[in-house]
Amino acid sequence: MIAGFRAIVDDVGGGLLFLGQMFSTALHYRPKSHVVFDQIWKVTLNSLSTTALAGFFVGAIMTVQFTLQVKEFGALGYLGGLATSGTIREVGPLLIAFMLSGKVGAFTSAELGTMRVTEQIDAVRCLGANPFQEIILPRYIAIILSSFFLLAVGLFMSIAGGLLLGVVFSGITAEEYLRHIPTIVTLPSIVSGLFKCLVFALVLASICTYKGFTTTGGAKGVGRAVVATAVATMVGLVIADFVTTLIAEAILSMAMQA
Amino acid sequence: MIRFQRLVKRFGTRTILKGLSFEIQEGEILFVLGTSGTGKSVLLKNIVGLLRPDEGEIWIDGQEVSRLSEEQYFPIRKKCGMVFQHPALFDSLTVFENVAFGLRKHYRLPEDEIRTRVRECLALVNLTGIEQKMPAEISYGMQKRVSLARTVAVEPRILLFDEPTTGLDPVTTNAVNQLIFDLSRKLKTTSIVVSHDMHCALAIADRIIVLDQGQIVAQGTPEELKACEVPLVKDFLSEALEAGLEEGKI
Numbered sequence: 273m274i275a276g277f278r279a280i281v282d283d284v285g286g287g288l289l290f291l292g293q294m295f296s297t298a299l300h301y302r303p304k305s306h307v308v309f310d311q312i313w314k315v316t317l318n319s320l321s322t323t324a325l326a327g328f329f330v331g332a333i334m335t336v337q338f339t340l341q342v343k344e345f346g347a348l349g350y351l352g353g354l355a356t357s358g359t360i361r362e363v364g365p366l367l368i369a370f371m372l373s374g375k376v377g378a379f380t381s382a383e384l385g386t387m388r389v390t391e392q393i394d395a396v397r398c399l400g401a402n403p404f405q406e407i408i409l410p411r412y413i414a415i416i417l418s419s420f421f422l423l424a425v426g427l428f429m430s431i432a433g434g435l436l437l438g439v440v441f442s443g444i445t446a447e448e449y450l451r452h453i454p455t456i457v458t459l460p461s462i463v464s465g466l467f468k469c470l471v472f473a474l475v476l477a478s479i480c481t482y483k484g485f486t487t488t489g490g491a492k493g494v495g496r497a498v499v500a501t502a503v504a505t506m507v508g509l510v511i512a513d514f515v516t517t518l519i520a521e522a523i524l525s526m527a528m529q530a
Numbered sequence: 531m532i533r534f535q536r537l538v539k540r541f542g543t544r545t546i547l548k549g550l551s552f553e554i555q556e557g558e559i560l561f562v563l564g565t566s567g568t569g570k571s572v573l574l575k576n577i578v579g580l581l582r583p584d585e586g587e588i589w590i591d592g593q594e595v596s597r598l599s600e601e602q603y604f605p606i607r608k609k610c611g612m613v614f615q616h617p618a619l620f621d622s623l624t625v626f627e628n629v630a631f632g633l634r635k636h637y638r639l640p641e642d643e644i645r646t647r648v649r650e651c652l653a654l655v656n657l658t659g660i661e662q663k664m665p666a667e668i669s670y671g672m673q674k675r676v677s678l679a680r681t682v683a684v685e686p687r688i689l690l691f692d693e694p695t696t697g698l699d700p701v702t703t704n705a706v707n708q709l710i711f712d713l714s715r716k717l718k719t720t721s722i723v724v725s726h727d728m729h730c731a732l733a734i735a736d737r738i739i740v741l742d743q744g745q746i747v748a749q750g751t752p753e754e755l756k757a758c759e760v761p762l763v764k765d766f767l768s769e770a771l772e773a774g775l776e777e778g779k780i
Contacts, residue, residue, distance in 0.1 A: 391618040394580050395677075398612040399632040399684065400604050 283504075290482045294412060297404040303413065307406075311414030319375045319422055326371045327364065327426030331433030334359045339442040351438055352449035353456030359430045360457060360465040361520070366513050368426035369472040372419055373505035377480040380411060381501035384484025385494040393485070408485060412477050419473035420466075427465060460527045464520035471516050475508045531556055531591065532577065532688065532720065538585035539572055539744075546572050548744040549586065557718045559710065561731035563766060564741035570724040571615065573741075574690045577722070578610050579603040590688070608636060611686030615693045617673035619665040625652070625676050626661035632684035651679040656705060671702045678706065682713065689713060691723040695730065703727075707734055728766040732756070740766070 338355040342348055387393050387407065396403045431453075438449035480501050487497040532554040539547040546569040554560050562570050575581040576588060579595065588596045595606050619628050629648045633639060639647070652658060655675035665673055674697070681689065691710065695703040711734045714721045725731060731738050732752045740748040740755070740763050748760045755763060 387621075390616050390621075391614045392620055394575075395612075395614060395618040395620070395680075397580060398578050398607055398610070399635060399680075400607045401631075401635050402600075402604075 286486065287478065287482045290485065291478055294404055294408060294481075297402060297409055301402070301405045301409070303405060303410045307410040308413050311410050312418050315376055315414055315418035316421060318379070319372060319418070320425065322375060323368060323372065323422040323426045324429045326368055327429035328433035330364050330367050330426070331355070331359050331430030331435075332437040334363060334430070335434040335437040336441055339438075343442075348442060348444050349448055350452050350456070351442055351444060352434065353452030355434045355438070356431055356453050357456045357461055359434065360427055361461050361468075362513075362517070364427045364430045365423055365465055365468040365472055366509065368423050368430075369419075369469075369476065369509050370506065371426075372422060372472075373476055373480075373502065373509065376415060376419060377476050377501050377505045378498050380415060380480040381484040381487075382494055382498050384408075384411070384481060385487030385497040388485065388487045389490050389493055403485075408481055412481050415477035415480070416470075416473045419476055420469050423469035423472065424466065427469070460524050464516075464524060467520060468513065468516045471512050472509055475512045476505055479505045479508055531589075532722075533589040534586065535589070536586040537573075537576065537583050537588065539569065539576060539581065540584050546744050547576075547583070550741075550744070550746060551586075552739060552746065552749065554720055554722060556720055557714065558736045559714045559721045559723065559734055561735040561738045562722060562724045562741060563726065563728060563731060563738060565726075565762070568741045569744045570741055571692050574612065574692050574722065574724055577688075577690060578607055578612050608684070609686055610688045610690060611681035611684060612690040613674075613678050613681050613692065613694050615696060617665070617670070617677040619673055619676055619680070621665050623665075624661065625657075625663050625665065625668070628665065628676060629680045629683050632680065636684055647683060648679075651683045652676070654682060655679045655709065671698050674698060675702070675706070678709065685717070687719055689719050689721045691721065691725075693725055694723065695725070695727060703730070710734060728770040732770065 334355045335351065338351055338358070339348070342351050342354065384393075384407070393403045393407065396406050435446060435449050438444055439446055442449075483497045483501040483504065487493050489496070534550050534552055537547050537550040538545065550573070562573060564570050572581060576583055576596070577590070579598065579600070583596050586596070587594050590606060590609070593606075595603065598606065619625075620631065623631070626645075626648055629651055630644050633644050633647060648661065649658075652661065655678050657672060657675055657679065660668055660672065660676075665676070668676070674694070678694070689710070694710070695706050698706065707730050710721055710723060713719050723731075723735070732755070735752055737751055738749065738755050739746055740760065742762050748755060748758050748763045750758070756767065758764070758767075
């Protein structure tokens with residue numbers, strides 16, 4: 273129990289030191305833009321279709337669930353607004369981020385872990401280069417930008433999925449579905465959803481690069497790093513969701529009072 | 531010149547290097563022999579700063595380097611080239627980009643010059659026409675030679691080889707050993723070779739150090755080692771004899 277707690281504290285401490293080193297590198301060196309764009313292209317291309325699909329079905333599920341609730345009150349006209357609000361502010365970013373953690377997080381962690389155990393990172397250091405500048409920072413920036421973009425695409429697709437199921441499953445027209453979205457889904461709730469996307473992207477990028485970079489122990493070690501990335505990312509995302517929800521709710525209530 | 535003074539390296543409760551002290555002269559080829567787990571690779575990694583000693587000092591060209599920060603170590607690493615036990619090629623880059631990596635990092639050379647230098651280095655290890663291949667598309671032996679070309683490309687004054695011939699066929703092994711010898715003699719590089727290969731050490735080393743459990747148990751020229759009575763050294767010598775390789779001069 274104590275050993276487990278100590279390991280977690282060590283891990284968090286190691287992660288913070290890692291991030292400190294990365295931000296220090298970011299302040300002193302500019303990563304090569306073509307390397308960053310190359311990584312953005314890879315991450316986005318690899319995950320765009322799955323993220324869009326996941327977003328579509330998250331929206332569809334939310335619409336089905338809300339249909340069952342609002343039908344009882346004869347308030348189907350509010351279905352679009354309620355389902356979209358719930359998806360954009362809460363469920364959408366979290367579920368799509370879970371999906372991305374499996375796709376982008378596991379891939380990055382395995383890639384960096386393999387580079388570590390095959391001594392590629394040591395080779396970079398021996399050639400007089402800084403691995404944070406050459407390898408980690410470009411990936412970190414790319415994962416944040418790509419994940420933010422992918423999460424936004426996923427949320428947009430969730431509206432499409434909700435709309436389709438609204439028409440097919442709930443029996444309302446597209447116009448009825450869309451009518452109350454602008455009144456319920458206000459600008460602060462869109463900002464709150466996008467803020468969550470940004471925080472989730474940061475959490476994902478930080479955990480997968482850290483776990484990959486600190487891999488030890490050959491092929492088994494890479495396997496362990498990927499599993500650890502998956503677990504830590506899920507836990508990290510849920511905690512980040514809780515914290516961002518509190519912050520977003522506080523901001524929303526302040527905005528409503530104003 | 532490289533000098534070690536009472537070098538100690540621990541991993542947890544295990545002490546890997548137990549107070550090593552010795553010197554390597556400029557242009558010398560030093561072989562470090564020993565069984566697995568005796569700290570040979572750890573010794574090399576301490577020179578390039580991939581690991582730092584827990585006690586003791588490492589002097590390179592009159593500078594004590596063991597307490598330098600990562601950034602202060604960059605100029606030291608420019609002097610040292612390390613060939614790893616694994617090829618350690620960057621698998622997302624082509625062979626050309628791998629060899630050019632250090633050149634692009636350290637020298638502002640025109641692209642034509644980089645291309646010429648990369649070709650020269652690959653020719654040095656008997657490789658031609660593979661510049662645009664990815665590391666995964668070439669054999670393990672070729673990868674090791676590309677790794678050697680990448681290290682040599684930046685013209686380091688100190689070359690560190692971590693079991694450079696492990697996993698290579700006899701012909702390539704001889705070629706790599708010949709290359710180590712040639713580089714040392716022509717370019718006056720100082721070479722430290724970690725190996726199990728006593729036959730090769732006897733053939734090209736200026737001096738040999740034998741490590742056992744983190745300590746030096748024997749050292750001297752190949753001729754002196756042949757007369758050594760230390761059991762571990764005798765084991766290495768008899769293995770070379772049994773393989774019928776002991777007389778081989780490259």
